[in-house]
Structures are given as C-alpha cells and as structure tokens.
Amino acid sequence: MNPILKKMGYSKEDKVVVVHADDVGITQSSIDAYLELLDFGTISSGSTMVPCPWFPEVAKVFRNHPQIDLGLHLTLNCEYETYRWRPVSTLDPSSGIIDENGYFKQDKHEVMKTGLPEYVATEIEAQLTVARNMGVSPTHVDSHSGTLWNPKFIDAYLDFYKKHQVLPVVFNLPGMADSLADSMKTLFNVPEEKINRFAAQGLPVVDAIAGLPVEHTYGRNDRLQLAKSILKQLPKGKLTHFAFHPMKDTPESRGLKRYSEGRIGDYEVFMQNELKDFLVNNGIQLIGYKDLMKYVSLP
Template sequence: MNSVQKLGFSENAKLLIIHADDAGLSHSENMATIQSLEEGFVNSYSIMVPCPWFYEMAVYAKNNPKFDYGIHLTLTCEWENYKFGPVSPVSEVPSLVDENGYFYKKREQLRKSATPEDVKKELQAQVEKAIKFGLKPTHLDSHMYSVGSDAKFLKVYKEIGEKFDLPVLINKQLMQMVGLDPDINIKEGEFVIDNTYIGEFKYFEDGKLGDFYKGIIENLTSGINLILIHPAFDDSEMKGVTINHPNFGSQWRQIDFDFFTSEINKAKLKENNIELVTWGDLNKIRKGK
C-alpha cells in the first residue's frame, strides 16, 4: 500500500498541497497569505519565526487552527535593505551571522561559515519559540531550502524533526536545486514528498508564471505533490523588502496571490481530478494512524 492509499485514496490519486511560504516576513505577506487561505485555494502555509512580523501571523495561527501551518526554518536573509537574524543570541550562534549580526544572504555563505552545532541550536530555538507561543505546527520546512546547503545541515534538520515529532519537507527536486545528491541524502524509510513545484525566474521574466502554475495543475501526476508559492501584494512595503531582487520579488508574489485566489483556477482542480491534502493529513500516515 502506497502513501496515497494510506490516506484513503485510490492508488493513482493525484494529491496536492498548495503551500504558502514566508508568512511572518512582512505585513503584506501576512495579509496576502491570510486572504489566500480564506478566499483562495491555498491550504497550507509556514511561518518564519525570526522575522519582525512573526507575532502577527502567530496570533492568526493560534486563532485559526483549521488552517494547516508549519515552521519555515530560517538560516538566510536574501534581501538588500531588509534584514533579520537568529532567534538565539548572536553570541551563541556566531557562525550563522555576518559582521552586523544578520543572517547571510546566500546559501553558499552559510555553507562556508556555519557550523552544524550552531545550525542545530538555532533551528531548535525557532521551533521552541513557536511552541512556547502556543503554536501547534504540522511540519517543518526551510526558507530557501538552506538546510540543504550542506549534508551536515540536512542531517540536523532531520534530527530537529525527530526531536519535535514533526515531518520535515524532504524532496528530490529541492535537494537538486541546492546541489545535494538525493540518492545519498534521502534515506530508506524517510517520508518524502513525491513532486515539488516552485516557479523559476525565466517564467516570471517571460510573463508566463501563471501559465507555469496552470501547466502543473493540468499535468499533475499521481502521488503526493506540493506547489510552493509566496503570496504577497505588490505594495510599497514589499517593494521595499524586495528592492533590486525581482526573483521572488513583490510583482512575482502578487502574481502568486492573484493566481491562487482565482475561482477559475480553483475550478481546474476539480476538472483535473485533484484532491487537496494537508501536512496534517500526511502526518497521520507518518504516525501510522
């Protein structure tokens, strides 16, 4: 019996999580995420604990437990003029920060500088802060999949999942994206998402990001599938956050919001016999329930 059948679906069922990353990044990100959940067909999201707008999104998560959410474990900050750093005191995780005490912009910098010990300390602190706040996450995932910067960090990531008895996002495509060999780093018996889809800059640049999402839905294969999006508004706040960074910038995030709140696009799920599932559903499989 495969994972799909364990959830009560037929062997060839097409299951899909539509997941909004980066909640907590900004007020704009939070408002768009909330609207995507309540009025669109996004059915999962994850929260960045180190970010300034964590509190707002965490309060929403506590007050709206019907929506599935996880912790978006964060080790990098890619923005030019908008910065954040670790939850832990900088003095306790010095290898994770630049000369100003902020997370590095790129995975490569993290790979060169960070120690597994500091990575473990910080990831654990982020989960503990969320739980202390009263959150009950269904899973753990990773901002920029920075936990895949190094195989040692990925091992720590999996250990954090085990410690808190939560599934972590493990997927072949994401590992390949960050330069890890899935054949070496995915172990037998680990819970794996079959297919993960995330927009590429070439589609945005060509004005075809919506077509990319449409194509995924129309050609989805059987198994457990995940679409990762970043809904926000193309407003002054997000323009400031993403200045000089069109890749996953404010315009891109507005497109994500518009596509996944469209009734026409939502109807495509039914047309293509796609069933939405959540991380909470998948957790039941993992625990054998």
C-alpha cells in the same frame, strides 16, 4: 504509488498536491495573502519564518485559528539587502551564519559553506521553541532557501520528527527525474542515503516538487497559464509539494525590492476563479501536512 496516499484512501490515478505558501510573515501582506487563499480554497498549507518581524502577528493569527495548516520555514539566511533578520539563538560571529553586524548572511551558499552544524542545530531548535512559546503548534517544518538540505545540516533537520513530533518535509530526490529535483541535488549536494533511511522508516516523503518561479514575473495571464500548465502535469498517484510565495500588493511588499512582482503575481493568480475552477475540473486534490500527520506515527 506513494504509501501515505494509499493509507489516506487515494488511488494511483489521483493527482494529489500540497499547495504551500512559503515565507508567511515576511511581510504583513504575506499573512493576509495566506489567509485569504486558504479561505478561497486554492492553497492547503504554508510555513512561517520565526526570525521575521511579522512573526508575532502570525502567532496571534494561529492562536485565533489553531485549525490552520501552518509549519515553520526554518531560516538560516536573509537574501535581502536592506530588509534583514537576525538569528534567535546567537550573535556569535563564530557560528558562521551571521555577518559582521549580527544579521543572517544573505547568500545561502555562504551559509552552507561557513555555518557550523552545532550552531545551526541550536538555531532551528530555538526557532521551534519561540514558535511554541508564542502558541504556534507547527504541522511541519521545511527549509528556507533549502539550506538545511546541505549534508552538514540535514541531520538536525531530519531529527525533528523524533525529537519534537514535528514532521520535516522530505523530498524523495533519489527517485525523481524532473529538472527541478536535479538542480536541488546539485545545489545542496543532498545525501541520498539519509533520505532513503528516512523513507525506510515508513515516514512520508514527497515524490515531486513544483511551483512558480519567484524570480520571474511574467504578465498576470501568462503567470496564470504557467500555473495551469505546471499543475496539469502533476504525476498521478504521487505526492507533490507545490511551493510559491504569495503577497498582496502593498507599499511594504514593493519595498522588498526583490521578487516583489513575482510574489504579488502568485497571490493574484491563485485568487482567480479561473484557477480555482481549473483545479476542480482537472481532479487535482489539495491536502495539507495536517492531513498527512493523521496517518503518521511519530515517537
């Protein structure tokens, strides 16, 4: 059983999940979706992207509602062709994280190949500084597109807990047997010894990863059934991070012209009473990273 869940009073029979809205602030509609889903009760957490144009609106929302569970989705790439973001710390081409026009590179693989660790460390520190300067106190940090799981960058990511008293979301990949975890290990070449060292310090790690595929649309009912199927298979006595990317259906959302249908589908599925009732009837317990932090002693 996950030690942090035991501390929190859960049993080895409980299914416990952080239902996590990624990319809050990528559009105005993503902010609205996040807030509505929190209020509806089918999500428990989310993380925002400081380099995105809508981040100041996210900060305003947080200042007005400081009780919400919101982390930072630390960002090193921008995967869209015509909707671009820049770093907040540098426009130096030698950093390896920007293109010839000063925007984040689109391809996460290229960023992991060319990005210099010292610039990456400075950039994610700067994103936290901007967030705090604008009144956001993040409950946690995680990584957009998983780039910070690369061995070149992971030290700066894991150091967040002791440098800033902010919990990095850490997946216990060495102990996972599911295909999503295996694909992450291969894609990011995750240094298992560093994850083991993190866990050995008594800091919480996530046992399992789940979520809805943003790159695939499906019909609304098919997407609902897929979500229910995934959630029904959550492991007992383990902490699962369920990531998805909800947005409301607006012209701006459609204007992304990449993954829009999947993101809109995420919102529409999790705003259904059928999904809400499914969570209750199957004993699926939602917690947030703010809940976890109450049981963590950080320097």
